[in-house]
Amino acid sequence: MLLDGDAWRAMFRGIESEAWRLETLPQYLVPQEAEQIEAFRAGRRVDPDTCSSAYTEDLKRLRGEGKRKGRVHVLTRSLSEYLRFEFSRYYAPHALAGEDIRILDVTERENPLPHVGDFWMFDRSTVVLMRYEDDGTQIGRELYEGNPALYVEWQRIAVAESVPFLEYVNG
Template identity: 75%
Template sequence: MLLDGDRWRAKFREFQSEAWRLETLPQYLVPQESEELEAFRSGKRIDPHSYSSAYTEDLKRLQSEGKHKGRVHVLAQPLSEYLRFEFSRYYAPHALAGEEIRILDVTDRENPLSEVRDFWLFDRSTVVLMNYEEDGTQVNRELHDGDPTPFIEYQRIAVAESVPFLEYVKG
């Protein structure tokens, strides 16, 4: 089953303890980000320590309810322009607001998840496959109707092999 609109948003409203994502692409072409990406290209930056948005406020609310969001992004150096943008505009303020963002840098090592594509895992029981074109254009979101066990293992590997985002960017 494909998920969009309200059925997709419901996954984030209804999870009980954890919403977790694996990201594997060097760029995501998201129309809603085009203005922010252009501002980044022209040198505009945000202060992640004082930045607030509906997303950062939601992260804080989730934490207060004992829930959390997390993700691991698998990447290789040099960082794409999009990843530099994503680090600055999203990852930094979101990590400071409580999202557990981790980086699995496979520049000088074998990628333990090379055959795995992007997905969301909700409460370690519901998997949503994120389908993209090679250039990062989203095709659709597909509810996985099989066993979530392999995805739980992918999550375990990703977390074990990665480092926290804020540690990664400190170098």
């Protein structure tokens, strides 16, 4: 089943305890970000301590309800321009707003998740496979109809093998 529009937004509205994502690409081409990327290239940065958005407000609301969002991004150095942008524009303010963002840097080590692609997992029971072209253009979201146990295990490995985002960038 392909998820889009209201069906996709409903996945997030229906969170009972956790929404979690694995990211594996060095770049995501999102047309809505073009202007922000140009500003980043021009040297304009957001202040993560004062950056507020619908997403950060939602993170605070979820945290207040005892729910959480998290993600692990698997990457290698040197960071792509997109990852430097993503770290500055999204990860820093989102981590400060309560999202558990972690980095699994596999530059000098074997990737413990070598053949796993991007996915979202909701309440450790529903998995949505994220489909991308090689350049990072999203081409679909597909509801996984099988047993989520393998994805729960991949989440466990990713979290255990990664470090918190703020530790990664400040360490």
